[in-house]
Amino acid sequence: MKNIKFAVIAALFLVVAGSWWLYFQTSRHNTERAFSIRLSDSSVPNNYELAKKLTGRDILEEEKVMLTPITIQGGGGGTVTMQALLANNIDVAGGSISIWVNAVSKGAKVKLLLPGSVTEEPEHSGLLVLEESHIHTIKDLNGKKIAVNVLGAEADFIIRTFLKQNGLSVNKVELVVVPAENQEQVLRSHQVDAIAWTTSGGTQFDRTVDHGGVRRIPGTSSFETRGNQSLLTTSEGFLEKFIKAHPDDVRRYLRAVDKARRIVWEEYQKNPERVRKVYAEISKAKGGNPELAKYYRGVRWSPENQFITDRDIQFWIEKFTEDGLLKPGQINPSDIYTNEFNPQYKK
Numbered sequence: 428m429k430n431i432k433f434a435v436i437a438a439l440f441l442v443v444a445g446s447w448w449l450y451f452q453t454s455r456h457n458t459e460r461a462f463s464i465r466l467s468d469s470s471v472p473n474n475y476e477l478a479k480k481l482t483g484r485d486i487l488e489e490e491k492v493m494l495t496p497i498t499i500q501g502g503g504g505g506t507v508t509m510q511a512l513l514a515n516n517i518d519v520a521g522g523s524i525s526i527w528v529n530a531v532s533k534g535a536k537v538k539l540l541l542p543g544s545v546t547e548e549p550e551h552s553g554l555l556v557l558e559e560s561h562i563h564t565i566k567d568l569n570g571k572k573i574a575v576n577v578l579g580a581e582a583d584f585i586i587r588t589f590l591k592q593n594g595l596s597v598n599k600v601e602l603v604v605v606p607a608e609n610q611e612q613v614l615r616s617h618q619v620d621a622i623a624w625t626t627s628g629g630t631q632f633d634r635t636v637d638h639g640g641v642r643r644i645p646g647t648s649s650f651e652t653r654g655n656q657s658l659l660t661t662s663e664g665f666l667e668k669f670i671k672a673h674p675d676d677v678r679r680y681l682r683a684v685d686k687a688r689r690i691v692w693e694e695y696q697k698n699p700e701r702v703r704k705v706y707a708e709i710s711k712a713k714g715g716n717p718e719l720a721k722y723y724r725g726v727r728w729s730p731e732n733q734f735i736t737d738r739d740i741q742f743w744i745e746k747f748t749e750d751g752l753l754k755p756g757q758i759n760p761s762d763i764y765t766n767e768f769n770p771q772y773k774k
Contacts, residue, residue, distance in 0.1 A: 461491045462676040465518045467508050468496035470715035472706050474687035474726065480705045481694045490683040492676075504577030512537065512666060519680065521663040523581035524763075528743040531763055532753050536667040539764035541681050542735050543661030544727035546650040547628030551724075554586075554647035555632070556621045557614060558640045565593040565646055571620035574605040574613055581649070581660060582623040588746055589652045608716070611635045626652075627660050633722035659732060659739040662764065670768070678768055685770040688726045695725035733771050735764040 475494070478486050487494065499511045505522030509530055512520040527539055546552075554573070556562045562571060568590070575582045587597045602623075605613050610622040610631065625632035627649045635641055646652070649660055663684070670677055695702045707720035740760035747753040766772045 461488075461493045462673070462679065463493040463495050464676075464680050465495045465497050465516070467511065467517055467520065468498045470710070470713045472709035472713065472715070474691050475683065476709050477694075477702065477705055478687040478690040480709060481702065482690055484690070486683050486687045486690070489686070490679045492680050492683050505580035506577050509535075509537075515666070518669055519663060519665050521661055523584070524659060524662055524739060525584045525743045525746075526580055527662065527664065527763055528740065528747060528758070529579065529752070531758055532747065537664055538667050538670060539662040539664035539735055540670075540677070540766075540768045541663045541684060542659050542728065542732055542739075543663055544627070544659070545729070545732050546653055546656065546658055546660055547632075547648065547727070549643070549645075549648045549650055552626060552628030552632055552648035552650060553643040553645075554621050554623055555614065555625050555635055555641045555643060557617075558642055560620065560642075562620060562644060565589055565644060566595065568621065568644075569595060569599045572601045572603050572618075574603050574610045574619040574622045574624070576605065576607045576610070576624045578602060578604060582626050584743070584746070585626045585647075585649055585652050586623055587750070589647055591749075592652070593646070607631055611638070614641070629727070630719040630722040633724075634719065637722070653742055656738075657732070658742060659735060662735055662739075664764070674768075678770070681768050682770045688728060689730075692726045692728065692730075699725065734766050734769060737761075740764060 475487055478484060497511070497517050499507055499516070505526045508517070508520045508522055509526050511517045513530070513535055521543055524539070527537060530537055554568075562568060573586060575586070577583070583602065586600070586602070590597055590599065603613075603619055605619070605622075607624040608631070610619075610624050611634070613619050614622045614635075621644070622635070625635065626647060636643075650656070665677060691702065702725065703720045703723050706723045707717040710720060711717040737760040740763045744753060744758060744760065748755055748757075
């Protein structure tokens with residue numbers, strides 16, 4: 428009889444203990460603090476906003492992440508964003524891999540953690556000139572003015588690369604800094620001879636081509652310059668000290684990024700026009716240009732490019748070494764990135 432009573436008491440104890448454990452875990456999740464991540468402000472719809480409007484899911488709330496947009500003086504170009512990151516004005520930054528390689532080569536303690544966009548096929552990217560222009564090949568760019576959104580970033584380095592591949596140097600052209608949204612205007616008003624924000628493709632390229640009267644110079648896209656390879660052009664990362672101080676919060680943030688863009692990717696595969704409609708609505712609400720929604724072609728990413736690889740980084744290490752910006756063996760791809768925090772990474 429005593430054994431039976433003991434067994435009943437033990438069973439009740441386990442039930443009560445299990446209930447308290449479940450309550451504690453649930454309460455801990457519900458009351459877990461929302462960690463704030465500072466990032467550069469933008470009028471362009473982001474994947475969190477698109478995912479929420481498309482599905483009703485608040486991915487940021489699910490991962491207990493808050494985004495704090497910070498207005499950066501000087502625009503949102505990659506080099507400006509990197510400067511803001513190094514100055515600790517923002518916590519996370521995206522941008523051209525070339526900028527991150529350049530920063531690390533100068534001693535910056537930053538690390539790329541998640542892949543961004545990949546090279547666009549030539550029909551959607553490249554240097555654009557007016558139809559009546561006398562520029563037909565890369566060599567015809569000698570002495571010409573080329574608009575770039577910012578110096579020391581993707582377009583700048585791509586221009587240097589394809590010029591060198593054709594026996595020219597960047598000293599043979601004049602690079603003029605013009606915001607991406609104004610480049611078509613300065614081209615059509617003959618203030619510059621070519622526009623380069625389009626070397627990596629995107630909405631600005633497609634819109635300019637759609638308006639007519641322009642043509643693409645062969646060999647000037649990021650895809651062609653990289654040897655006709657599908658490589659990452661951008662990635663997202665943090666200061667190393669931030670990663671060490673907040674590893675769990677970084678993981679939550681990257682899970683949110685990964686979830687949101689996968690939702691947008693999948694929805695776009697099913698119904699691209701619906702996604703474009705939502706893109707236009709969000710863009711208008713944020714004070715952006717809803718016209719660009721017409722040229723939105725979904726997340727420039729796919730499950731095939733879900734990890735950063737050595738070859739994505741090695742391209743720029745080799746180019747910088749050739750140009751004397753790096754010493755041979757000065758840095759390795761592993762100095763630039765890690766997939767350890769990628770939500771899809773399995774050890």
